Amino acid sequence: MLRQFELVEKVAEYDPAIDENLLNKAYVFSMRAHGSQTRESGDPFFSHPVEVAGILANFRFDYVTIIAALLHDTVEDTVATLDDIKNAFGDKIADLVDGVTKISKLEFSSESTQQAENFRKLVLAMAQDIRVLFVKLADRQHNMRTLHYIKDPLRRKKIAKETLDIYAPLASRVGVQQIKEELEDLSFKEINKPAYETTHNRLKYLRASSAHPIEDIIDDLKKLLDKAGIQARIFGRIKTPYSIWKKMVSRNSTFEQLCDIIAFRVIVRTLPECYQSLGIFHNSFWVIPGRFKDYISTPKVNNYQSLHTTVMSPKHQRIEIQIRTEEMDLAAEYGIAAHWQYKQGGNAHDGKQYQLVCNLLQILEHTTNPEEFFENTKLEIYRDQVFCFTEKGEIFSFPKGVSVIDFAYAIDSWVGDHISGAKINGKPMPLKTVLQNGDQVEIITSSEQSPQSIWENFACTGKARTRIRQFIRSQQEQRMMQLGEKIIGEELQRTGINKEILNSRVFLSRFDCENINELYISIGEKIFSLEEVIACAQELAQTKQ
Numbered sequence: 001m002l003r004q005f006e007l008v009e010k011v012a013e014y015d016p017a018i019d020e021n022l023l024n025k026a027y028v029f030s031m032r033a034h035g036s037q038t039r040e041s042g043d044p045f046f047s048h049p050v051e052v053a054g055i056l057a058n059f060r061f062d063y064v065t066i067i068a069a070l071l072h073d074t075v076e077d078t079v080a081t082l083d084d085i086k087n088a089f090g091d092k093i094a095d096l097v098d099g100v101t102k103i104s105k106l107e108f109s110s111e112s113t114q115q116a117e118n119f120r121k122l123v124l125a126m127a128q129d130i131r132v133l134f135v136k137l138a139d140r141q142h143n144m145r146t147l148h149y150i151k152d153p154l155r156r157k158k159i160a161k162e163t164l165d166i167y168a169p170l171a172s173r174v175g176v177q178q179i180k181e182e183l184e185d186l187s188f189k190e191i192n193k194p195a196y197e198t199t200h201n202r203l204k205y206l207r208a209s210s211a212h213p214i215e216d217i218i219d220d221l222k223k224l225l226d227k228a229g230i231q232a233r234i235f236g237r238i239k240t241p242y243s244i245w246k247k248m249v250s251r252n253s254t255f256e257q258l259c260d261i262i263a264f265r266v267i268v269r270t271l272p273e274c275y276q277s278l279g280i281f282h283n284s285f286w287v288i289p290g291r292f293k294d295y296i297s298t299p300k301v302n303n304y305q306s307l308h309t310t311v312m313s314p315k316h317q318r319i320e321i322q323i324r325t326e327e328m329d330l331a332a333e334y335g336i337a338a339h340w341q342y343k344q345g346g347n348a349h350d351g352k353q354y355q356l357v358c359n360l361l362q363i364l365e366h367t368t369n370p371e372e373f374f375e376n377t378k379l380e381i382y383r384d385q386v387f388c389f390t391e392k393g394e395i396f397s398f399p400k401g402v403s404v405i406d407f408a409y410a411i412d413s414w415v416g417d418h419i420s421g422a423k424i425n426g427k428p429m430p431l432k433t434v435l436q437n438g439d440q441v442e443i444i445t446s447s448e449q450s451p452q453s454i455w456e457n458f459a460c461t462g463k464a465r466t467r468i469r470q471f472i473r474s475q476q477e478q479r480m481m482q483l484g485e486k487i488i489g490e491e492l493q494r495t496g497i498n499k500e501i502l503n504s505r506v507f508l509s510r511f512d513c514e515n516i517n518e519l520y521i522s523i524g525e526k527i528f529s530l531e532e533v534i535a536c537a538q539e540l541a542q543t544k545q
């Protein structure tokens with residue numbers, strides 16, 4: 001576990017804006033708040049937020065993020081409140097902690113893709129500040145590293161599946177390859193241990209038994225570039241068991257070739273050198289057709305940039321080569337987090353933050369590949385939405401401006417019709433209250449309650465408005481029907497005409513009514529005058545005689 005001064009020194013090294021006092025205060029605050037709590041491993045609970053802060057410090061996140069990481073479980077798991085944090089650390093840090101707490105509270109069943117989709121939307125909605133997402137990802141990364149301490153196998157599986165379904169893709173989406181890969185592999189190990197072990201062992205074996213050792217290939221590549229005066233950093237990067245296994249399953253194949261397990265990274269100094277190196281390799285080796293990809297001129301949606309090619313080595317081994325600059329490599333490994341590293345220094349609260357969120361939004365907006373998140377959906381849509389959840393953690397998304405009434409109708413028409421009160425985030429609130437992003441809403445119903453016309457003033461979803469109108473309309477109709485029946489009944493009695501005549505098809509068709517009730521309503525609402533109806537009844541009564 002990182003000690004207090006170690007963490008502070010580490011952050012001070014890269015963040016010149018650091019408020020050391022505040023960071024020290026957060027360390028102590030979290031340690032005191034978590035007190036004697038322990039994790040399932042037996043470690044003091046406090047070691048967890050410190051590890052999470054350490055992970056984020058490795059990404060060189062600003063000290064504000066590091067403080068949020070230290071405090072991220074205090075509101076959820078200790079007696080400390082959000083107000084305490086606001087008072088001690090200010091609004092910005094309190095907001096970050098609140099965002100992380102909200103994400104942590106979510107319960108969703110991974111069987112339901114809709115729920116998962118909603119979850120992603122929620123994360124995005126709350127990613128007003130992208131740092132919330134990174135604290136959450138680091139939190140999950142540490143929880144996954146210590147997953148084996150959890151004794152209940154079902155709980156372990158559930159966490160692993162959630163990680164694979166939600167957090168790994170999210171990490172990939174913001175371009176943090178390193179977190180994504182670790183999350184995937186740790187989940188894979190838990191969910192399918194035999195497959196993990198087989199793949200892992202096979203990887204080890206192939207690497208050891210290769211006719212053409214990795215170091216030799218690196219040497220060969222280096223020599224070729226040296227001759228052209230290109231300085232390069234070259235290394236072999238073993239693919240992860242999960243990525244290999246996934247490929248094997250999707251292609252229904254086995255892995256036999258070195259190129260299936262290792263990608264060689266060639267990191268050069270400038271962009272022109274990327275293409276120059278590519279030319280050299282293509283000139284020197286046999287190029288495997290269909291494997292060349294230029295992600296430099298056309299970056300991937302998460303801004304990944306690199307040249308990819310596969311060639312045949314002199315020893316008849318296929319070699320996958322990825323060529324890029326140092327900057328592209330950093331972006332590929334750290335994604336959006338890399339921006340913190342480039343633009344570090346100065347005030348952490350200037351336009352950079354906004355820029356980061358814009359980058360994320362842009363990435364999400366330009367997604368057209370159906371395999372990726374948010375398929376065919378422009379993020380613009382989400383900007384005008386709020387996401388709220390029930391006390392059980394079920395998520396509903398709405399257009400901005402919806403009230404408690406809308407929420408009740410979204411749950412169920414019956415719930416809407418019978419809503420008698422509501423609690424938002426535990427506090428009783430009036431039905432007209434406009435919901436905010438992340439609100440937790442508990443609806444109280446009563447079978448005696450029925451929709452009121454005033455509700456229409458603060459309902460904005462189509463479903464709620466239609467139901468309320470329908471109900472009010474049917475109530476009105478009921479009254480008008482009774483009124484109409486009473487008026488015409490009295491009049492018929494007075495004139496001595498048999499009431500049955502109203503129910504004849506001839507009579508009803510004169511007034512264009514489907515049935516007698518409709519006629520009563522029309523009379524009640526004075527669509528037809530009483531005289532008109534009596535005159536017609538008299539006329540028909542006479543023809544019958």
Ligand code: MN
Nearest residue numbers: 048072073139
């Ligand atoms: Mn945590």
